[in-house]
Amino acid sequence: MRNSLNAVLLLTFFAGSGAVAHAEERWWGGYPPQRVNELIRRVHADLDRGYHSGWTFGRHDRARLDRAEHELHEFAEAWHEGRFRTGELNESIVSIRRVVNDNHMSGRERDDLWRDLDALRRMREAYERHEIGRW
Numbered sequence: 001m002r003n004s005l006n007a008v009l010l011l012t013f014f015a016g017s018g019a020v021a022h023a024e025e026r027w028w029g030g031y032p033p034q035r036v037n038e039l040i041r042r043v044h045a046d047l048d049r050g051y052h053s054g055w056t057f058g059r060h061d062r063a064r065l066d067r068a069e070h071e072l073h074e075f076a077e078a079w080h081e082g083r084f085r086t087g088e089l090n091e092s093i094v095s096i097r098r099v100v101n102d103n104h105m106s107g108r109e110r111d112d113l114w115r116d117l118d119a120l121r122r123m124r125e126a127y128e129r130h131e132i133g134r135w
Helices: 002-028 033-051 058-080 086-102 107-128
Strands: none
Touching: 033 058, 033 086, 033 107, 058 086, 086 107
């Protein structure tokens, strides 16, 4: 009898733990706050590498990089205050796309920024599906 009770309690514990873990996973989807933070840091690092890619930048090239950094910084500040601002994220995506399309960079720096653009778009879509919440 005691073994049966222990077995039932153990099964109840694991079932409850699994439901809680599943609920948290469903809430955050693929984007817990740490993943958003990591993406922001990676994009900043990739933009920074764009400055040091070895190409001689003109005034407009540097202005596009500066704008992209500024827009991403604005989104990051709001995020760190607990707000996901899609308008600022959209401005950041547009600015980074202008860098990719118009700046003189090597293939690696351009490829990294293309990858970042895709990741930022996927993150925006996840937010629209309510997979990223307030933390």
